[in-house]
Amino acid sequence: MNFVSDNIVGASAKVLAALVAANEGAAGSYGADPWTARVDAQLDAFFGRKVTAFLVTTGTAANALAASAICPPWGCLLTHRESHVIDDECGAPEFFMGGAKLAGLPGIGGKLTPAIIEAHLAAEPGGTRRPPIKALSIAQGTEFGLIYTPEEVRALTDCARANGMRTHMDGARFSNALVALGCTPAELTWQAGIDVLSLGGTKNGCLMAEAVVFFDEALAEEFRFRRKRAGQTLSKQRLISAQFEAFFDGDHWRDLATHANAMAKRLADGLAGIPGIRFGWERQINEVFPIVSEALWNHLTAAGLKCVDWSDLSLPPEAALREGEVVLRLVTSFATRQEDVDALIAAARGFRAAA
Known part of the structure; x- marks a missing residue:
């Protein structure tokens, strides 16, 4: 992941x-x-x-x-x-x-x-x-x-x-x-x-x-x-x-970018249905920016997720970070596998189910 x-x-x-x-x-x-x-x-x-x-x-x-x-x-x-x-x-x-x-x-x-x-x-x-x-x-x-x-x-x-x-x-x-x-x-x-x-x-x-x-x-x-x-x-x-x-x-080039964008859409759509996850910006290309709790980020990291925590300086005011939250940047590519996307979504759902 x-x-x-x-x-x-x-x-x-x-x-x-x-x-x-x-x-x-x-x-x-x-x-x-x-x-x-x-x-x-x-x-x-x-x-x-x-x-x-x-x-x-x-x-x-x-x-x-x-x-x-x-x-x-x-x-x-x-x-x-x-x-x-x-x-x-x-x-x-x-x-x-x-x-x-x-x-x-x-x-x-x-x-x-x-x-x-x-x-x-x-x-x-x-x-x-x-x-x-x-x-x-x-x-x-x-x-x-x-x-x-x-x-x-x-x-x-x-x-x-x-x-x-x-x-x-x-x-x-x-x-x-x-x-x-x-x-x-x-x-x-x-x-x-x-x-x-x-x-x-x-x-x-x-x-x-x-x-x-x-x-x-x-x-x-x-x-x-x-x-x-x-x-x-x-x-x-x-x-x-x-x-x-x-x-x-x-x-x-179009085939490659289409796949990357589609994997990002699948990821964003899957995360959007999980309580406690919101987004700093809408997903438009092959990047997804969920706002999550530090506890969820730690859980996902332990489950194998590799990603970057991102700046919140350009968030819209209504999406400002709350105490204990971080913005994650998740980037998909022409080679991203659907099973990795689905595994991340499942790991996030598993954390919520156990909470």
Whole structure:
């Protein structure tokens, strides 16, 4: 019953087979190979238009380098105060932005709104004492498993553009959001005003494959040098491209994300029927956040559950923690087994029955 993250599993069989096949023989280096050419075409088809994409190995590299492309060293990038970009990248965005500032804003469930951004901008003193706000980064989904609709994304990008900001989307779980929303990649990105996307494959069936996707070619002009200086221009790039080729082939990404989301729904539905368990946020993608007593958490841990206790800072006021409660984060993946989900639900029910 390991629900720590969707990073704990390896690659899907299809992706792994493609990687092994690409390992055979010789091919051009640094992206001059047939796999990369095919992935470029796949990305164009995926987004319904010509895009400029750069493959990297980690989400940290994708996010930090994308931020550097839209925010100058003297600028400030806005994001949620508990976003992955500000909390989990060890200062990489600031490093690659050349010292630019990150400013974290509040928002229920990790989500920002135009009103939150406008309130922050209104409080800025102006002048040269503080760095000018140049960029906005949002996550799809957030660190609390919530997603933005295309309309919500458009409202944020309109607000950003009106205030001279470019917009980045951290799409580590972009596939899960697409499946949940039932919309197209285009509707959730460039048609909604996003300038650059960190497209994640690692959490959804790849070993290590991320893409920085630009919808404004002018922003991408210098990126090949940024990627090279960051040590992310791989000589054997075909081994990243092969993963993405399998990922996109036959909409394999959709099958993987659909399973992960379905397992999370089964888990949330099963826990919802147990007295004493409530939820901090509704389940939207492949993450479930039950609020439980410490006694129940200890019981589940003893029964074999592995998970993470999560922050309560972005809970809605009506869901604030009570004495002796914790928020758990349970993450499902493309490889999560139904029997593990059912075992966790049964363990929780068993605790209630014995109480």
